Amino acid sequence: MAISTKNVPVPVLVPIRRALLSVYDKTGLVQFAKALSDRGVELVSTGGSYKALNDAGLPVCDVSDLTGFPEIMDGRVKTLHPNVHGGLLSIRDDEGHKEAMSKHGIAGIDLFCGNLYPFEDVVASGADYALGIENIDIGGPAMTRAAAKNHAYVTVVTDPSDYSRVIDALDQNKGQSPIELRKRLALKAFARTAAYDAAVSNWMAEQLCEDTPAHRAVGGALAEVMRYGENPHQSAGFYKTGEVRPGVATAKQLQGKTLSYNNINDTDAAFELVSEFDPKRTCAVAIIKHANPCGVAEGRTLQEAYEMALRCDPVSAFGGIVALNRTLDAAAAEEIVKIFTEVIIAPDADEAAQEIIAAKKNLRLLVTGGLADARKRGLFVKSVAGGLLVQSRDNGVVDDLDLKVVTKRTPSAQELADLKFAFRVAKHVKSNAIVYAKNGATVGIGAGQMSRVDSARIAARKALDASESAGLEVPLTSGCVVASDAFFPFADGLLSAAEAGATAVIQPGGSMRDDDVIAAADEAGLAMVMTGMRHFRH
Structure with a gap:
């Protein structure tokens, strides 16, 4: 039985007679290789993988014996050879391919097991540029992609968690690998090399301070399949990028x-x-x-x-x-x-x-x-x-900004502390954002409105509700300060804040009507500080 393709039939089951194993992460390698060997699979390996298998007493051939060429240049060149890539890429049922294999003495490789140099871990540890470059794998991705492309005949294994899955499939199919397994493992292999290349290119862009490279790749490793996304009818997965930033990931x-x-x-x-x-x-x-x-x-x-x-x-x-x-x-x-x-x-x-x-x-x-x-x-x-x-992460911090008092009245020390506090919070509120704060605490927050004046009013209304809930006779916003994530385009938002009880304002500035807003603040007796930095968050 075969599944038809454009060129030649793709076999549903492919016997695994020879396997090439070349891994950096050797977790479970010896057990996997032994299971393959016990099922009559010839083992070929490289470098440290060969040593691990040989030390374990397994019958294993060094890739140099396969290629007839020694490992050179500190291991940079060992598998980039026609005897390896021909064995991985040959279409077994194509007469021309079979003739080339026979002419050049190329034997088929039915299973490739490989994982890559730990580039992500190395650069995450703070490695310098030279060490980062040295940890970019070349042969591993090349063999992985070759095996994945030719999954019609080759089983590619890139994750130790799949070792038992492969052995079970061989046992269920009398030493043969089924097409469905080969397809899914090929998908996993292409996804892995794509994420790897994304990590390399993004790291190099960062090292070279290139904010907008000609191509931008994004990759991550699946951490969890989620029950659903934002809503039950949406599928979702959680992927980790390898960034070492403390947080939920x-x-x-x-x-x-x-x-x-x-x-x-x-x-x-x-x-x-x-x-x-x-x-x-x-x-x-x-x-x-x-x-x-x-x-x-x-x-x-x-x-x-x-x-x-x-x-x-x-x-x-x-x-x-x-x-x-x-x-x-x-x-x-x-x-x-x-x-x-x-x-x-x-x-x-x-x-x-x-x-x-x-x-x-x-x-x-x-x-x-x-x-x-x-x-x-x-x-x-x-x-x-x-x-x-x-875009780059919003890494602006109010403590680093040159704050400018633009009104006749200068904020008091307490007002200034609360203004900085409120602006820190406003950076993390969906735009348009208004934050009322007093004594180091928010007392009203208006978020995500189409109009800044609406955000100011909603924040004041919520503050009144909170005041009533706390049994306060004086609203929480009385004597507070207010922060806006972006400039006030008109004085109305500012005046709404003043009506709520705000005595001081912090905002980026930059409006065509800044002078009008400053004049309104002066008339209302407000102190106002401009930061020169906006914090839109959509």
């Missing part, structure tokens, strides 16, 4: 249910925000819902910071994500578990806190080992129909 989950697509998205937003706050200076907590903060605060303790963050919008915090910038302790954990929370993420969690969280078996607890560097560059990728939008 690198975190260790100590307990709780598997993270959903939305959990991962929201947890990333929460941790990126709380990483803006230096743990040596302050305790900070961010509560996130649908990728927007519903409360952020600094405090003397994590418990105090959490309580102040929760006060900003206790309704929206239900079912939210909580991120902390220091090790989670028992006092903070006790407060957090009082309401339904989806995820807690922190650099670490002490034993007492873990015991408290353990009582909520579905609550996810993630520890990252550190905070993300808010100043570090990186790539941000978004798909659009027919293309990718790629």
